[in-house]
Amino acid sequence: MDLLSNLGLGLSVAFSFQNLLYAFFGCMVGTLIGVLPGIGPVATIAMLLPITFHLPPTAALIMLAGIYYGAAYGGSTTSILVNLPGESSSVVTCLDGYQMARNGRAGAALSISALGSFFAGTVGTVIIVIFAEPLTQMAQKFGPADYCSLMALGLVAAVVLASGSVLKAIAMVFFGLLFGLVGTDVNTGAQRFTFDIPELSDGIDFAPVAMGLFGIAEIVANLERQVARSGAIKVSSLWPTREETRRAWPAVLRGTAIGAILGVLPGGGPTLGAFSAYTLEKKISRTPHIFGKGAVEGVAAPESANNAASQTSFIPMLTLGIPSNAVMALMVGAMIIQGIQPGPEVMTKRPDLFWGMIASMWIGNLMLVIINLPMIGMWVKLLTVPYRFLAPAILLFCCIGAYSLQNSTFHVVQVALFGVLGYVFSRLGCEGAPFLLGLVLGPQMEEYFRRAMLLSRGDPMVFIQRPISLGLLIATAILLVLMALPSIKKAREEAFQEEEG
Amino acid sequence: MNRFLSKDFLSGLLFIGFGLAALYFGRHLAMGTAVRMGPGFVPHMLAFIMIGLGLIISIVAVVTNNGEMAEVPKWKPITLVTIGIFVFAALFERTGMFPALVALILIASAGGEEFKLTEVLGNIVVLTILCILVFKIGLSMNISIINGVW
Numbered sequence: 001m002d003l004l005s006n007l008g009l010g011l012s013v014a015f016s017f018q019n020l021l022y023a024f025f026g027c028m029v030g031t032l033i034g035v036l037p038g039i040g041p042v043a044t045i046a047m048l049l050p051i052t053f054h055l056p057p058t059a060a061l062i063m064l065a066g067i068y069y070g071a072a073y074g075g076s077t078t079s080i081l082v083n084l085p086g087e088s089s090s091v092v093t094c095l096d097g098y099q100m101a102r103n104g105r106a107g108a109a110l111s112i113s114a115l116g117s118f119f120a121g122t123v124g125t126v127i128i129v130i131f132a133e134p135l136t137q138m139a140q141k142f143g144p145a146d147y148c149s150l151m152a153l154g155l156v157a158a159v160v161l162a163s164g165s166v167l168k169a170i171a172m173v174f175f176g177l178l179f180g181l182v183g184t185d186v187n188t189g190a191q192r193f194t195f196d197i198p199e200l201s202d203g204i205d206f207a208p209v210a211m212g213l214f215g216i217a218e219i220v221a222n223l224e225r226q227v228a229r230s231g232a233i234k235v236s237s238l239w240p241t242r243e244e245t246r247r248a249w250p251a252v253l254r255g256t257a258i259g260a261i262l263g264v265l266p267g268g269g270p271t272l273g274a275f276s277a278y279t280l281e282k283k284i285s286r287t288p289h290i291f292g293k294g295a296v297e298g299v300a301a302p303e304s305a306n307n308a309a310s311q312t313s314f315i316p317m318l319t320l321g322i323p324s325n326a327v328m329a330l331m332v333g334a335m336i337i338q339g340i341q342p343g344p345e346v347m348t349k350r351p352d353l354f355w356g357m358i359a360s361m362w363i364g365n366l367m368l369v370i371i372n373l374p375m376i377g378m379w380v381k382l383l384t385v386p387y388r389f390l391a392p393a394i395l396l397f398c399c400i401g402a403y404s405l406q407n408s409t410f411h412v413v414q415v416a417l418f419g420v421l422g423y424v425f426s427r428l429g430c431e432g433a434p435f436l437l438g439l440v441l442g443p444q445m446e447e448y449f450r451r452a453m454l455l456s457r458g459d460p461m462v463f464i465q466r467p468i469s470l471g472l473l474i475a476t477a478i479l480l481v482l483m484a485l486p487s488i489k490k491a492r493e494e495a496f497q498e499e500e501g
Numbered sequence: 502m503n504r505f506l507s508k509d510f511l512s513g514l515l516f517i518g519f520g521l522a523a524l525y526f527g528r529h530l531a532m533g534t535a536v537r538m539g540p541g542f543v544p545h546m547l548a549f550i551m552i553g554l555g556l557i558i559s560i561v562a563v564v565t566n567n568g569e570m571a572e573v574p575k576w577k578p579i580t581l582v583t584i585g586i587f588v589f590a591a592l593f594e595r596t597g598m599f600p601a602l603v604a605l606i607l608i609a610s611a612g613g614e615e616f617k618l619t620e621v622l623g624n625i626v627v628l629t630i631l632c633i634l635v636f637k638i639g640l641s642m643n644i645s646i647i648n649g650v651w
Contacts, residue, residue, distance in 0.1 A: 054640055165509060167561075171516045171554040178523055178547045185540035192540055193526055216582060223578035223613045388613050392606040392624055393631075395582065399589050399605060400598070400632065404642055409590040416586035423579050427571060428512040446543045458535035 006355050007129060013356030014363055019062050022055070023364045026063035030070015031371055035078050035379045039394055040088075041071040042436075043215035045330045047397050049207045049337065050404040057338040058353045062360040064334055068327050069121065069310045069361065072270055073368045076113045076303050077379055081106060081235070089270035089306040092278040096291060096298030103294045108240040112248050112296060113303035114372050120256040120304035121365035124311025127260055128318070128358050132347065135319040139344035142320075145452035145462045149472040151445045154322050156476045157265060158434050159483070166483050169434050172425075176435035179204055180442020187450065199410040206333050206440050208411045210326070211398045212418025213425070213432040219391050220423055235376055244296045251281055251297035252304045259305030263312030269325040273309030274302035311361060318354065319344060322441075326433045329440040507568040513559025520552035581612030597648040598636075602629060 013019060033044045045064050052060035075090035080097035093113065100109040142150070159169040182193045183203030194200040240248065258280060259273035281301045282291045291298050314331075316322045321343030323329040335342045340350060347354045372379075402411040425432055456462035464470045504510070523544060533539025562568050585608035592601035603625055610621045636642045645651060 051640060165558070167554060167558050168509070168512055171512075171551060171558065174547055174551045174554065175516065175519060178519070178544065178551065181544050181547070187538075188531075188540050190530060190540035192530060192544060193523070195526075216586075220578045220582055220612075223582070224575050388610065388615055388620070389624055391613065392609050392621075393628055395585070395609050396602060396605060396628055396632065399586060399593075399601075400636060400644075403590075403593060404636070404644075407643070409593055412586060412590035412593065416583050416590070419586070420579065420583055423574075424515070427508075427574055428515065429508045429569065430512050430515075449543065450538050453535055453538065460535070 002133075003129065006351065007359065009351060010355030010357075010359030013058060013352050014062070014359035018056075019059055019356065019360060020363070022059040022063040023066050023360045024367055026066020027070040027073075027364050027367045027371055030067040030072075031074035031077075031368065031379065032382070033067070034071035034074020034076075034090075035382055036385075036390065039218065039390070040214060041068050042210055042326045042330065042433075043218065043394070043398070044071075045327060045334075046207045046210035047215065047394075047401045049330065049334055050401045052334055053337060053404075057335070057340060057350075058356050060334055060338060061331065061353065061357050062364075064331060065314070065357060065361060066364045068331075069307065069364060070368055070371075072306050072310050073114065073117055073372050074379065076117070077110065077372065077376065078383065080109045080113065080299070081380060082383060089274050089310075090303075091271070092274050092302045093299055095278070096293070096295045099292065099294035100296070100299060105240075105244070105294065106235045107238040108244055108296075109299050110235065110376060111238045111373060112240055112244065112300050114369050116248065116252040116255065116300045116304040117307040118365050118369045119252055120259060120308035121311055121368075122362060123256050124260055124263070124308045125358060125362045125365070127312055128315055128361075131264075131315060132319055132354070132358070135315065136344045136347050139320045142468065143452070143466060144448040144455065145466050146468040146472065148445060148448040148452055149463060149469040149476070150320065150322055151441050151448070153472045153476045153479075154316070154324060155434070155437060155441065156479050158325070158437050165429075168430055172430055172432075172434040173438040176438020176440075177442040177445065178438075179209075179435075180439045181446065183443075186443075186447065197410075199406075199408060203443065204439065205405060205411060205414070206329065206436065207405055208402045208414035209418045209439060210330060210436055211402060212415045212420075213422035213436060214326075215394060215398045216415060216419025217422030217426050217432070219394055220419070221426060222387055223391060235380075238373060240296075247296045248300040251300040254280060255301035255304035256308045258301075259308030260312045262305075263309030263324075264315050265324070269313050270306035270309045273305040277301040277305035307365075314358075314361075317342060318346065318357075321346075323437065326436045329437055332440060504563055504566040506571055507562050507566070508571045509562035509568040510559045511571055513555045513557075513562060516551050516555030516558065518555075520548045520550075520555060523548040523551070578612040582609050585609040585612075595648065597645040597650075598632065599629060599647050602632065 029044065030041065033039050033041065045067055052064065072089055075085060076093050079085045079090040079093040080101050083094050083098040085091045085094050097109045100106065155173045159166055159173065182200055184201050185192055191201060255277040258277045262273040262276060263269060278298060278301060281297045282288050285291065285297060313324050313328060316324045317328040317331055321332065323332050332342045340346060398415055399412050402415045403409060405411050422432055452462055463473060527541055527544045530541030530544060531539030532541045532545060585605045588608060589601045589605040592604055606621060606625050606628065610616055633646060636644060637646065
């Protein structure tokens with residue numbers, strides 16, 4: 001059995017002392033930033049990217065992955081106990097989780113969300129194992145035109161996730177693509193938009209951009225509005241009652257299924273999964289009136305969904321090399337830093353890395369249950385740290401992190417400039433995520449585009465003559481049309497309003 | 502309210518502005534042909550698309566006039582944070598990490614609503630120790646804490 005030997009290899013890699021240590025470190029950091037509002041996984045991973053230079057590739061990726069799914073666990077804790085979502089993926093958990101806590105069922109809500117997340121994480125990992133190989137084989141048939149169309153689909157799908165105007169989000173994608181072109185043109189060696197600055201000839205590093213857009217802009221936003229924090233609710237018994245368990249487990253199953261499917265889609269991810277799972281539960285429930293008043297299903301389903309989606313969103317990145325969200329874009333960057341070109345070859349050339357990372361995800365999920373449940377008191381204490389202590393620390397780590405990318409203060413200046421740009425974006429209601437995805441995919445997409453056109457002797461029809469490319473472009477067009485339809489538009493606006501409210 | 506101050510109209514302008522800037526600064530880049538594209542082909546294409554989208558966004562915003570208005574920003578936090586990072590960048594290699602760190606934290610903390618000197622000093626001490634432990638000792642990065650001293 002190939003699958004079993006692969007898994008065995010993965011487990012042996014993941015169970016090495018060093019990798020266990022980094023998985024644990026990643027999970028701890030992930031839980032920490034998940035609990036703390038005001039800093040998300042994107043900014044954190046960007047901050048820690050320079051550190052991964054010093055680590056072996058497997059350990060680096062295991063650690064970064066741990067941060068990503070750890071944040072999904074940690075975010076739910078604050079949603080339930082303080083009604084403050086630590087992450088956007090736990091926004092819906094607030095609705096019923098906080099109500100459960102107010103009804104004295106905080107412990108039950110926490111353990112249902114942790115155990116549901118663990119179950120979903122396990123299923124998500126199994127799905128990756130099963131689908132990784134066939135998908136990778138499919139990816140090897142992809143030509144340049146197909147890759148170009150696939151990226152177009154990914155970028156358009158990313159727009160679905162952005163709240164606010166679709167047109168603005170699409171413009172942000174092109175904005176990002178344009179910034180991605182800065183540097184030396186690979187084919188001709190011409191300098192593009194470098195303004196004779198030698199540091200720019202290698203292109204704009206995405207790590208300072210992510211720190212600026214997601215770190216600095218977030219700090220400034222938090223400094224502007226001083227958030228008053230309500231006290232956390234005390235946690236009593238962690239055990240759910242028999243009745244609660246009976247109602248939770250079907251919701252966990254449904255949430256896992258929805259999250260797993262939405263996570264694989266380009267542009268999908270934990271947030272979309274959680275929202276859809278909550279909506280479904282409310283629709284099919286025989287008692288929809290209790291939602292928003294502490295329904296167990298309203299905690300179990302979205303929490304399982306966001307974790308399942310966190311796991312399965314690794315699939316497009318690992319098999320095709322296409323990031324499906326901003327965090328995956330940074331993971332691609334982390335691989336490139338280590339000299340690994342993400343894509344279908346990773347599995348054949350570096351099976352230890354590929355399977356080791358997947359196996360470590362399951363171990364990480366197990367660790368997270370332990371980190372989150374018995375240690376809940378510690379995380380709650382952390383919430384009382386005022387933001388004015390955190391902001392300078394985040395700022396400082398961004399600056400030193402940016403410097404150590406290439407030992408150059410130019411990168412620190414870049415952080416500041418992109419911080420200003422990110423501030424302007426947030427003031428004008430423009431999303432940073434599509435911009436970052438465009439920036440990361442820009443150079444690759446141009447390369448594939450030019451190669452496809454070269455192979456077809458300048459005939460743009462190549463994009464609709466190849467069946468794979470045609471299918472992907474049709475999917476892209478359908479997505480665009482769907483978003484323009486009035487009924488979908490309305491539902492989308494409602495979903496995001498719920499998020500903001 | 503003035504319909505030219507909506508968030509959508511201003512972001513449309515932003516897109517148009519950057520599109521035009523890309524055209525201007527990329528004007529010397531050769532376009533090439535569709536078969537053999539020059540370095541300027543894709544940048545020009547993207548810039549035109551961005552200008553087009555920017556125009557649509559701002560025209561729709563002015564015509565419908567029901568978008569959210571842009572608020573006047575609070576200048577203090579963003580200005581001080583940005584200055585703090587610039588000062589950090591300027592000091593880091595000349596004087597070492599410690600002076601740069603002190604400057605960054607002092608300036609950035611001044612951007613917040615509450616500024617208590619004792620708290621900020623405590624913050625500086627804790628963060629200095631943390632940075633030395635993590636970056637200098639833990640990761641053994643080649644940075645000096647105070648130039649010429651350590």
